Amino acid sequence: MPVHVILGRGATAQATARLLAEAGDQVRVVSRSGGGPAHPLVERIALDANDADRLTELTTGAATLVNCAMPAYHTWPQTVPPLFRAVLSVAERTGAGYVMLGNLYGYGPVDGPVTEDHPLAATGPKGEVRARMWREAKAAHDAGRVRVTEVRAGQFIGPGAFSTFTAMVQPRVLAGRLAVVPAALDAPHSYTSVDDAARALVAVARDQRSLGQAWHAPVIVRSVRQLATRLAELAGAPAPRLAEMTDRELTLLGATAPVWDELWETHYMSHRPFVVDSTRIETTFGLTATPLDDVLDAVLRQAGEPAPALTSA
Numbered sequence: 001m002p003v004h005v006i007l008g009r010g011a012t013a014q015a016t017a018r019l020l021a022e023a024g025d026q027v028r029v030v031s032r033s034g035g036g037p038a039h040p041l042v043e044r045i046a047l048d049a050n051d052a053d054r055l056t057e058l059t060t061g062a063a064t065l066v067n068c069a070m071p072a073y074h075t076w077p078q079t080v081p082p083l084f085r086a087v088l089s090v091a092e093r094t095g096a097g098y099v100m101l102g103n104l105y106g107y108g109p110v111d112g113p114v115t116e117d118h119p120l121a122a123t124g125p126k127g128e129v130r131a132r133m134w135r136e137a138k139a140a141h142d143a144g145r146v147r148v149t150e151v152r153a154g155q156f157i158g159p160g161a162f163s164t165f166t167a168m169v170q171p172r173v174l175a176g177r178l179a180v181v182p183a184a185l186d187a188p189h190s191y192t193s194v195d196d197a198a199r200a201l202v203a204v205a206r207d208q209r210s211l212g213q214a215w216h217a218p219v220i221v222r223s224v225r226q227l228a229t230r231l232a233e234l235a236g237a238p239a240p241r242l243a244e245m246t247d248r249e250l251t252l253l254g255a256t257a258p259v260w261d262e263l264w265e266t267h268y269m270s271h272r273p274f275v276v277d278s279t280r281i282e283t284t285f286g287l288t289a290t291p292l293d294d295v296l297d298a299v300l301r302q303a304g305e306p307a308p309a310l311t312s313a
Helices: 011-022 052-059 073-094 125-142 164-174 194-205 224-235 247-253 258-264 279-285 292-301
Strands: 003-007 026-031 042-046 064-067 097-102 148-152 155-157 179-181 189-193 214-216 220-222 242-244
Touching: 003 011, 003 052, 011 026, 011 042, 011 194, 026 052, 052 073, 064 073, 064 194, 073 097, 073 125, 073 258, 097 125, 097 194, 125 148, 148 194, 155 164, 155 194, 155 292, 164 179, 164 224, 189 194, 194 279, 214 279, 220 224, 220 292, 224 242, 224 292, 247 258
Parallel strands: 003 026, 003 064, 026 042, 064 097, 097 148, 148 214, 155 189, 179 242
Antiparallel strands: 189 220
């Protein structure tokens, strides 16, 4: 049976591991903690992926190496390059197909819908490093050293997802409490369910047409208010009470934890429309976004579990 190595233990990594295992493939989930889903075909391994030699041993013979790993949000410019270069070297050494889970930061500010052909013109350090990591992987692909593709997802929603919405809005809406949000409440944003991101990763991993290209995962376009309102309706909760966080409030929060100051870089994504076009993956692989109500129903079934803290992304 095919073997796949997945780096990371976040919601998307776990959903991807489950999809592959349920299809009968063997999966090794590698993370510093050794976490991952419980399944007979899933092996959970504790390892820092910066250890390229040990990761090479684990990946030798694997069909695919899926990189869902991500260091602490505020450390990306320092920690992402060595990690991603180590993983890229493992893909080169082993010949495994390399699938990267990316995001939309690399595009920078954009007017109008964003397609995969839009230039990577990031204006901040986190976006710049994500763009640089893709360019380095693509250069290795073009040189024939590796086979690589990337799936770029929107803000995550769904069971186990971590995002501004799931950490700062979702639990407060369900509790009937005021949610103060560092985002414009009525601007359209692009959300990706963790299950849709996982389906996209599996699809590109299994199809040679994906190689050498980036793909947008299917997205659900809603405003914060629309998303919160529908969540409340499905939960039978009171109408959501929402307020936009002021610049002063965000500045004061920056003194409490470094992650808050990092939100300034993506102000253009959170405070004005940022709409993603996922037509390419829809027409090529037949993937479409899961209906919003289905995503939120799954969230409500898991609502008894504690929400992640806003400490990393």
